[in-house]
Amino acid sequence: MVTKLANYDAPCVVLGKDRLWWIFLLSSLCTPFILAALTMIIRLMIRIHHNRKFFVDRNAKIDKTTTFTYFYEEFEVEWVTAIRDAADTLVSTRFRAGQIMAITSFVLSMCSLIIYYNTVSFFIKDVEQCQLFTNNVHQQADFAFNVFFLLYYLLRFAAAEEKITFLFNIWSIVDYFTVPPAFVGLALDRDWIGLKFLRVLYLRRIPNILWALGVMNSPAKIKLTQLGLTWIAILLAAGGMFHLVENSGDPFYPDYDGQRVTYWDFCYFAFGTMATLGSADINVKTILGKLTNVFLVFIVLMLIAFAVPEVLDLLGEREKHNGYHRKVHNEKHVVICGYITFDSVAEVFAEFFHPDRDIRDIKLICLDEGRPSMDFEAFLKKYKFQVGYLRGHIMNPTDLHRAKVHEADACLILANKTTNNAETEDTNNIMRVVALKNYHPKLRIIVQLLQYRSKSYLTSIPNWDPSVGDDVICLPEIKLGLLAQNCVAPGFATMMANIFAARASNLSDALPDWLNQYLSGAGMEMYPQTLSDTFSGLKFHELVEICYEKLNLLLLAVSNVPDENSSFFSLQFILNPPVGFRIQKGMTGCFIAESVNDAQRVSYYCRFCHDDIKTPDLIKPCECEGK
Structure with missing residues (x-):
């Protein structure tokens, strides 16, 4: 009798055993919430640990325990960072190891799916089979695959920056419903077909x-392939769900254990539902099956609503990128050309539309011959009101007309800073300047160059006029100039880099005071602003005092009095004016402030309305003539 029980291989209900499907399902449902709770607890413990404040007397000797704790924390941070970097290398498709892991995960998922199909392609007596794990070859192979899926999940979890978001993404949910039941089956000596079809x-x-391997590079082909595979995956997954609930029966009706229909018959039924054709020879009989059918209809309707616009966009992509730039409500626009990539445009976008600058009603138009990459397409779709893309050549007047270059506020020509041939890159950008100036002589052009000697060629270009804002940015010249000044005044390069780059001031009570002060200063930028008429007649040091004490602004320089027809770019700023210098009407000041809104206080300030205000944020435009 013992020998027979040791070699049993039959449905659990035939052996007189109760179904334990709820244990398999409970293990899948509880796993993400347990992991989320553990993640939150660990984060809370780390936060409490880092919020501890150690008060050490400055005049006393350094405590060895405190010194050891400091070095231990430094080692701990480096250790965690090293683990995350190593995990990212193994899961990111940017690296060869990550590509191998992704391909291996896909192949093993298909192998696990084949084992599932081998079971459900025939009539089964029950969804739960009682058999020793050592005698079930299919279960052993599937368990080995799930061990790899578990390790791959842990690597992806370690590499994820947003842990909570990762715990509830679609691929993690697939792992929850396939990996934990494999370990439960090992413990119970049972094999439940369950939700393995989610693979x-x-x-x-x-x-x-295919995109990571360089086999498929077209964003349109990738999106169309994903849409087609999504429909196929939902069809096969729906067939698996129908097969599970119909062969299991309704748990609240124990006398009825469902109907015996193969997996592929239910795939045929799911196809009829998705195609709104129905199926006369196959139907669902359980309540859970009918609810699944209703749920499938809702999914199909949502997919149609999502897929139709996507397909229309893909089919009309050629027309979209080869169309014309159309202004909306007289908005301004800046044309970007030259080295156009997702990274280069995203860098310009982040600096251009930083919240501190408060730039609105302006759009960036990228003009390039190539098609945008998949990441670039997603970026353009997300910020379609701030960034546009047109396919065209900068040397073609027709393409320049499509981009409305003659109406643009400026044109920015980017350079490839990582190129191995800087001379060729500069030559191409100079030729772009010539083409743009020939098309529209009054166009303001800002061009990036990689070699200092290339700047001399720009002065011989007809219509190159710095007074209208034409400017050249020579990256090595700026870098070497900052290094030279830094030798004379240590810290000068860091200060200028912080002033010119827009960044947020991430202050925190947990940080030391000196670090908060540094971050506060690093979050400030330089802004030019027209001075209020109320400052006319003041000496420079008097204006500096008012700006610092009342407006919370740091005045660096003031401009000369502009001519009637002169532009902003013709202004000459004076640093530390002489003793007899006085402020005149219409002058512009150069300020260091946290945002452009703060700098605008100097234009709003009125000696009659704002003299008694102690809080700078309350200074707003007034209606009197005192300013």
Whole structure:
């Protein structure tokens, strides 16, 4: 009798055992919430640890325990960072190891799916099979695959920056419903077909893998392939769900254990539902099956609503990128050309539309011959009101007309800073300047060059006029100039870099006072602003005192009095004016402030309305003539 029980291989209900499907399902449902709770607890413990404040007397000797704690914390941070970097190398498709892991995960998912299909392609007696793990070859192979999926999940979790978001993404959910039941089956000597069919969703990863390997580079082909594979994956997953609930029966009706229909028959039924055709020879009989059918209809309707605009956009992509720039409500626009990539444009966008600058009603138009990459397409779609893309050549007047270059406020020509041939890159950018000036002589052009000697060629270009804002940015010249000044005044390069780059001041009570002060200063930028008429007649040091004490602004320089027809770019700023210098009407000041809104206080200030105000944020435009 013992020998027979040791070699049992039959449905659990036939052996007189109760179904334990709820244990398998409970393990899947509890796993993400347990991991989320552990993550929050660990974060709370780390936060409490870092919020501890150690008060050490400055005049006393350094405590060895405090010194050891400091070095231990430094080592701990480096250790955690090293683990994250190593995990990112193994899961990111940017690296060869990550590509191998992604391909391996996909292949093993398909192998696990084949084992599942081998079981459900025939009529089964029950969804739960009682058999020793050592005698079930299919379960052993599937368990080995799930061990790899568990390790791959842990690597992705270690590499993820947003842990909570990662715990509830689609790929993690697939792992929850496939990996924990494999370990439960090992412990119970049971094999539940369960939700193993969810591995079919990995079909959607095929385009990403092909893109990482360089086999498929067209964003349109990738999106169309993903849409097609999404429909196939939902069809096969729906067939698996129908097969599970119909062969299991309703748990609240124990006398009825469902109907015996194969997996592929239910795939045929799911296809009829998705195609709104129905199926006369196959139907669902359980309540759970009917609810699944209703849920599938809602999913199909949502997919249609999502897929139709996507397909129309893909089919009309050629027309979209080869169209014309159309202004909306007289908005301004800046044309960007030269070295156009996702990284270069995103860098300009982040600096251009930084919240501190408060720039509105302006759009960046990228003009380039190539097609935008998949990441670039997603970026353009997300910021479609701030960034546009047109395919065209800067040397072609027709393409310049499509981009409305003659109406643009400026044109920015970017250079490839990582190129191995700087001379060729500068030559190409200079030729772009010539083409733009020939098309529209009054266009303001800002061009990046990589060699200092290339600047001399710009002065011989017809219509090159710095007075209208034409400017050249020579990156090595700026870098070497800052290094030279830094030798004379240590810290000068850091200060100028902080002033010119826009960044947020991430202050925190947990940080030391000196670090908060540094971050506060690093979050400030330089802004030019027209001075209020109320400052006319004041000496420079008097204006500096008012700006610092009342307006919370630091005045660095003032401009000369502009002519009637002169532009802003013709202004000459005076640093530390002489003793007899007095402020005149219409002058512009150069200020260091946290944002452009703060700098605008100097234009609003009125000696009659704002003299008694102690809080600078309350200074707003007034209606009197005192300013």
